[in-house]
Amino acid sequence: MKHDEKAEVLENREFAAGYRYLVVSAPRQAAEMQPGQFVHVRVPTLERSALRRPFSVFNAGDGKVTVLYKTVGRGTEALSKVKAGEFVNMEGPLGKGFPLSCKGTAFLVGGGFGVAPLYFLARRLPKSILFVGGRTKDDLLALDRFAEIGVEARIATNDGSAGEKGFVTGPLDAAINEFRAKGEEFELFTCGPDGLLRAVTERALELKVPGWISVDRHMICGMGACFACIQKTVRGNSRCCIEGPVFKAEELVW
Amino acid sequence: MKHDEKAEVLENREFAAGYRYLVVSAPRQAAEMQPGQFVHVRVPTLERSALRRPFSVFNAGDGKVTVLYKTVGRGTEALSKVKAGEFVNMEGPLGKGFPLSCKGTAFLVGGGFGVAPLYFLARRLPKSILFVGGRTKDDLLALDRFAEIGVEARIATNDGSAGEKGFVTGPLDAAINEFRAKGEEFELFTCGPDGLLRAVTERALELKVPGWISVDRHMICGMGACFACIQKTVRGNSRCCIEGPVFKAEELVW
Amino acid sequence: MVNMEVELGALKMRTPVATASGTFGYGYEYADLIDYSKLGAVTAKGVRMEAWPGNPMPRHCEVEGGLVNAIGLQGQGVKHFLERDMFLYSRVVKDPVPVIVNIWGQSEEEYAEVAAAVSAAAHPLIGALEMNVSCPNVKAGGHTFGQDPKVLESVVAKVRAATKLPLIVKLAPNVPSIVPYIRACENGGADALSLINTIPAMVIDIERRVPVLANRSGGLSGRAIHPAAVKLVYDAHRATKLPILAMGGVYEAKDAIEFMLAGATAVAIGTATFSAPDTAAKVCDGIAAYCERHGFAAAKELTGAICES
Amino acid sequence: MVNMEVELGALKMRTPVATASGTFGYGYEYADLIDYSKLGAVTAKGVRMEAWPGNPMPRHCEVEGGLVNAIGLQGQGVKHFLERDMFLYSRVVKDPVPVIVNIWGQSEEEYAEVAAAVSAAAHPLIGALEMNVSCPNVKAGGHTFGQDPKVLESVVAKVRAATKLPLIVKLAPNVPSIVPYIRACENGGADALSLINTIPAMVIDIERRVPVLANRSGGLSGRAIHPAAVKLVYDAHRATKLPILAMGGVYEAKDAIEFMLAGATAVAIGTATFSAPDTAAKVCDGIAAYCERHGFAAAKELTGAICES
Ligand SMILES: Cc1cc2nc3c(=O)[nH]c(=O)nc-3n(C[C@H](O)[C@H](O)[C@H](O)COP(=O)(O)OP(=O)(O)OC[C@H]3O[C@@H](n4cnc5c(N)ncnc54)[C@H](O)[C@@H]3O)c2cc1C
Ligand SMILES: Cc1cc2nc3c(=O)[nH]c(=O)nc-3n(C[C@H](O)[C@H](O)[C@H](O)COP(=O)(O)OP(=O)(O)OC[C@H]3O[C@@H](n4cnc5c(N)ncnc54)[C@H](O)[C@@H]3O)c2cc1C
Ligand SMILES: Cc1cc2nc3c(=O)[nH]c(=O)nc-3n(C[C@H](O)[C@H](O)[C@H](O)COP(=O)(O)O)c2cc1C
Ligand SMILES: Cc1cc2nc3c(=O)[nH]c(=O)nc-3n(C[C@H](O)[C@H](O)[C@H](O)COP(=O)(O)O)c2cc1C
Ligand code: FES
Ligand code: FES
Numbered sequence A, B: 001m002k003h004d005e006k007a008e009v010l011e012n013r014e015f016a017a018g019y020r021y022l023v024v025s026a027p028r029q030a031a032e033m034q035p036g037q038f039v040h041v042r043v044p045t046l047e048r049s050a051l052r053r054p055f056s057v058f059n060a061g062d063g064k065v066t067v068l069y070k071t072v073g074r075g076t077e078a079l080s081k082v083k084a085g086e087f088v089n090m091e092g093p094l095g096k097g098f099p100l101s102c103k104g105t106a107f108l109v110g111g112g113f114g115v116a117p118l119y120f121l122a123r124r125l126p127k128s129i130l131f132v133g134g135r136t137k138d139d140l141l142a143l144d145r146f147a148e149i150g151v152e153a154r155i156a157t158n159d160g161s162a163g164e165k166g167f168v169t170g171p172l173d174a175a176i177n178e179f180r181a182k183g184e185e186f187e188l189f190t191c192g193p194d195g196l197l198r199a200v201t202e203r204a205l206e207l208k209v210p211g212w213i214s215v216d217r218h219m220i221c222g223m224g225a226c227f228a229c230i231q232k233t234v235r236g237n238s239r240c241c242i243e244g245p246v247f248k249a250e251e252l253v254w
Numbered sequence C, D: 001m002v003n004m005e006v007e008l009g010a011l012k013m014r015t016p017v018a019t020a021s022g023t024f025g026y027g028y029e030y031a032d033l034i035d036y037s038k039l040g041a042v043t044a045k046g047v048r049m050e051a052w053p054g055n056p057m058p059r060h061c062e063v064e065g066g067l068v069n070a071i072g073l074q075g076q077g078v079k080h081f082l083e084r085d086m087f088l089y090s091r092v093v094k095d096p097v098p099v100i101v102n103i104w105g106q107s108e109e110e111y112a113e114v115a116a117a118v119s120a121a122a123h124p125l126i127g128a129l130e131m132n133v134s135c136p137n138v139k140a141g142g143h144t145f146g147q148d149p150k151v152l153e154s155v156v157a158k159v160r161a162a163t164k165l166p167l168i169v170k171l172a173p174n175v176p177s178i179v180p181y182i183r184a185c186e187n188g189g190a191d192a193l194s195l196i197n198t199i200p201a202m203v204i205d206i207e208r209r210v211p212v213l214a215n216r217s218g219g220l221s222g223r224a225i226h227p228a229a230v231k232l233v234y235d236a237h238r239a240t241k242l243p244i245l246a247m248g249g250v251y252e253a254k255d256a257i258e259f260m261l262a263g264a265t266a267v268a269i270g271t272a273t274f275s276a277p278d279t280a281a282k283v284c285d286g287i288a289a290y291c292e293r294h295g296f297a298a299a300k301e302l303t304g305a306i307c308e309s
Helices: A027-032 A074-080 A112-124 A143-148 A169-182 A194-207 B027-032 B074-079 B112-124 B143-148 B169-182 B194-207 C078-092 C108-121 C149-162 C179-188 C223-239 C253-262 C279-294 D078-092 D108-121 D149-162 D179-188 D223-239 D253-262 D279-293
Strands: A003-016 A019-025 A038-042 A053-056 A059-061 A064-070 A087-094 A105-111 A128-134 A152-157 A186-191 A211-214 A230-233 A236-239 A246-248 B003-016 B019-025 B038-042 B053-056 B059-061 B064-070 B087-094 B105-111 B128-134 B152-157 B186-191 B211-214 B230-233 B236-239 B246-248 C006-008 C011-013 C017-019 C060-063 C066-069 C099-103 C126-132 C167-170 C192-195 C199-202 C217-221 C244-247 C266-269 D006-008 D011-013 D017-019 D060-063 D066-069 D099-103 D126-132 D167-170 D192-195 D199-202 D217-221 D244-247 D266-269
Touching: A003 A027, A003 A064, A003 A074, A027 A059, A027 A064, A027 A087, A038 A064, A053 A064, A053 A074, A053 A112, A059 A112, A064 A074, A064 A112, A105 A112, A105 A169, A105 A194, A112 A128, A112 A143, A112 A186, A128 A169, A143 A152, A152 A169, A169 A186, A169 A194, A186 A194, A194 A211, B003 B027, B003 B064, B027 B059, B027 B064, B027 B087, B038 B064, B053 B064, B053 B074, B053 B112, B059 B112, B064 B074, B064 B112, B105 B112, B105 B169, B105 B194, B112 B128, B112 B143, B112 B186, B128 B169, B143 B152, B152 B169, B169 B186, B169 B194, B186 B194, B194 B211, C011 C126, C017 C279, C060 C217, C066 C223, C078 C099, C078 C108, C099 C108, C108 C126, C108 C149, C126 C149, C149 C167, C149 C179, C179 C223, C192 C223, C199 D223, C217 C223, C217 D223, C223 C244, C223 C253, C223 D199, C223 D217, C223 D223, C244 C253, C253 C266, C253 C279, C266 C279, D011 D126, D017 D279, D060 D217, D066 D223, D078 D099, D078 D108, D099 D108, D108 D126, D108 D149, D126 D149, D149 D167, D149 D179, D179 D223, D192 D223, D217 D223, D223 D244, D223 D253, D244 D253, D253 D266, D253 D279, D266 D279
Parallel strands: A105 A128, A105 A186, A128 A152, A186 A211, B105 B128, B105 B186, B128 B152, B186 B211, C017 C266, C099 C126, C126 C167, C167 C192, C192 C244, C244 C266, D017 D266, D099 D126, D126 D167, D167 D192, D192 D244, D244 D266
Antiparallel strands: A003 A019, A003 A087, A019 A064, A038 A053, A038 A087, A059 A064, A211 A246, A230 A236, B003 B019, B003 B087, B019 B064, B038 B053, B038 B087, B059 B064, B211 B246, B230 B236, C006 C011, C060 C066, C066 C217, C199 C217, D006 D011, D060 D066, D066 D217, D199 D217
16 A cells, blocks of 8 residues: 655665755655555655655664665755654655565676665575676675675675776676586576666566566656656556556567 | 845834834944935745835934834744844845935934934934824834934824824924925925825925835846836836835926 | 536536546556546447557657657557446446446448447446547548548548447647538538547657657547647537546646636546546546535536636 | 847847837837847837827736736827837847838728828838728627637738738637638738637626726736647637737746747747746846757748647
8 A cells, every 4th residue: 555654764875976865754654665666756845746756765774764865956966955853755666566585596787876776675585696896896885784684795886996906897797607517497687777777678588587677767746647668568558657567578679 | 326135134123012123233234325325125934936125215224224123024023033043134235325414404204114214314314303294102113213313203192092193294384384484495205105295295205305215116136137116207107126116296297 | 516517418427537548558457546426427438330559659758748659549448348348347346337338440331330339339437439530541542531521520420320329529739710510510410529639749759760659649638638638628518518537647636627718518537547547536626626616506507617808 | 159039020130039008118118127139020009090198097917927008009000100200219228120010901902001101101120911900890890800800800900901011911819720810911911920829707796896907807818828839829720821920828938939939930928027027138148048948040940840740
């Protein structure tokens, strides 16, 4: 069931340049939220006609919902100024999340704030490896949080400032080969920029392993009511907010 | 010369229920401002398409401009939240003020925030008496400030909570009779609600004494450029912001 | 207790507050968040005979005071709507209100076919048809049906002949005078009017030097269009006895009351729902409170209740 | 250094930024606060043959994203304008730019008379005429001249015959398609177009249950109308070679650049001046900075420079 909660902000702090954690009290959503689902946040200081902003859930539980966000435009900028003790209206849980079981190891492939839902997912899956890429090491988010829950991270940066030099597909392909050589099972889960999503989709289809792709599209309603947030799929023009954001690799048409 | 100054707020405090003083640093305007002129204030927290708000000047000098305002709507409400150290854009001096000389005693007849320009005027005239009315004693503003500069106040309130019971025209008419009996000269200066302005206008015309009437009209530009702020006069439809706000009694057509 | 019931022609509404087409899916998507007891009707997303893919992405852009959208009427056709969406609506919504089915077509014949198909279904929850005439007429080279009063009258008459459901015609705002369009609706046999559809609009991304929307232009909705909508409702009410369903930038009760005083029988909430799904409920409560405060025993008394000299 | 000069037909402007009629008096009222070196032209308030009192008060109402006004074209007639206002303009403004004289009338003949009177004055600072055709045609029972393309063509042709000054026609936005109106202007002999005038609008005071404006309705201007204005400028540019002076909700350089990319040769600032008189100067600087950043040597290269597939 979807809720629209007037959620008290408990924490809203920068943890890396331009990236922030927002922790709010939203008991009903916290109780029902699944990894890969998202929330729709009304930024209280924007004019009343401003749209809500969608964010994947980084963690939920104990009555709290956490998102990890990047300040990129006027909405997230304004959100970054909201103080603990103030309130934001938040709708959730929205959308279809990731499956909560996985044959073998879950390969979590993230880019930028795409690691957010993967962290929430990793907490629910028994065995996962994080593959994460970025331009420099500053783009690698929440690695400490993954480490805390015992998830190994395999890293690539374009400039070589952390992990391998190159793209995240480097360590990913290496692991794929390694696992296949050993005959170990794995599934692919990804969230991040479209380029990354396509690369993971291709691999899932080629290897015939399950691939779970979380697609971000600009949204109006977040409820399936407006048809703004389209991703082409085998069924036609699908709404990311309700038929996604997580799609199976074989559903997607790029 | 008109200026648009980015004026630092030095003080913005309530001094009576719903009434506030706003003191800003605006050296160029402070130097040139005359009693009866007004300023046009941009409320920084309103959306950028919001109009400026016009306020009579309560006092000006030493690089500072003071206005006395009542919180009545969304603009003044938002203005009341602006803190010392923040800035407001302010245009001024605007409009035609009061004459700065007066034959005999200046009878200053004010209602509500209409006393604001009368205080500034009283500081410049050698001899004046304030006639002020309101519903209750809480509507009588800045009496202490008039007292400080040695201006006698004659008061009427509808409920008798201060001064005479009744309208300000009571003490005014009494003074008129008193002065005429003694053969002493006086002129009439007024600012306040339209009803009061008309009452004073009538007396000025009847008695054939100079009457200076400050008229408030809703404004867009405050510069004479838009023709929003019309008062009927013997010349036709006159713009309060530039042909006024102070008109001679004999000019006005009600 | 204020009597909140109003009648939009033959459509009985338990409150004067509806939702606007295209902003409320097929009536059930927001079900978890909506108090349907405060609604008088919901309007479904535009439906035509066959499935229609809509426009390429991006389909919208936030602007000051509202939204520019070019969704492009995506949908799965009238059969899917009647079989699946109406079924879901009746299942998901606990306390359902009549559905106003918003229809469109690429030819006059298609309008009539859709109307006939919806009528034939005789679904007890379908309360009225709303014709969206702001869509391109394929035969007339892409002009919209609502652009020319003659074309409008003809398509309204064809739909009228195809259905006994209450027939609402939704008019475009970008006209020099609304009166000829109203006459066309009257002559064509409409039962009511919807005013207003979105205002044609465009946003350009100056950094990339391209229109933001893939469709280049779209329709402006939301707060920005409210004063223009009030004027059109006022003009329409003075020109016709047809009841009016008013929409355009209703965010709070005040906006709805303005519409009703200007002449609307009921109002629909569109863009405001996206940021605040409880808008309709709050508007309904606000209308009731206003009626009490001003001594109106029934919401319907507000219609046209402007005091003019 | 970006070359900021543009030509609106035969009107040479030193920058592509003008002021909009009715928002900038007769060009001198804001003189203390304006940097005229950043302006390409100023547009004077509408003027007709004789004095005109305008509408009763109240004449305006602030709304979200702008303003609804019904000033009603108050003025003292063309003689007063030419003798006194143009005199004051040339005296008060240090570094004056051409004045675009906005004219109106209650009959086609009056338009032509005003145009002839302005031409006859041969004032060196008068650079062009702008016809406001959104005012009531007394003979045609109050319809505006700009409402019907035939009437529009006729009045434009009459004014054309009466003047050799560059002739700009200012069009109303509330039309199904701007194209027939543009054809009328072309056929009538216009040199340029102004787009857009205000959008008809209304605000109702729900507590007193009366329209806020004494004139009942007025015109919406400001930020709210900008996306609609961009669409009309875009449509117009694709339909004609006539240069376009664009207006409607320009508050910052971005808004002006959108207009130019959509096809405008120059832009005018209206409502924004009221809250921020330095808008025109900032917009001018912003256009120059944008040209530099995007490698345009001249502002005029922005006109229609949208990248479309
Ligand atoms: C399902 C989903 C999950 C997301 N999860 C996260 C997350 O966990 N962390 C995070 O930082 N961001 C996430 N985003 C992106 C986030 O919604 C945008 O960064 C944010 O809306 C930008 O708002 P703004 O006002 O700062 O930017 P502006 O560019 O000023 O926004 C203008 C408009 O565009 C929309 N918009 C802009 N960028 C995006 C985008 N990338 N995706 C969708 N809409 C956008 C805004 O919502 C707004 O309507 C997610 C988006 C989706 C659809
Ligand atoms: C020349 C002049 C001098 C003034 N001097 C003072 C003063 O010294 N102290 C003071 O408290 N007030 C003064 N006022 C009135 C003051 O301008 C309004 O109270 C104020 O603009 C209200 O703004 P708001 O947003 O709070 O009210 P809203 O009602 O929300 O304002 C809506 C619109 O109406 C206009 N408006 C509302 N009330 C008035 C009004 N009474 N007069 C003019 N415009 C109005 C606003 O400027 C705004 O454009 C003066 C007005 C004028 C014209
Ligand atoms: C995203 C979106 C989709 C819309 N789709 C339709 C539609 O399919 N049919 C229709 O007649 N109107 C459609 N409209 C117009 C609305 O029903 C309504 O007339 C308009 O948005 C004005 O109301 P508002 O300002 O409250 O949104 C749509 C509006 C929006 C914002
Ligand atoms: C107060 C006011 C008065 C106006 N008077 C006129 C006028 O006399 N003649 C005219 O052609 N347009 C007039 N307009 C319209 C403007 O010139 C301009 O076309 C419109 O306001 C859109 O621009 P903006 O959004 O930048 O204000 C007026 C607008 C306002 C706000
Ligand atoms: S955002 Fe409205 S359908 Fe997805
Ligand atoms: S407020 Fe514009 S002329 Fe007075």
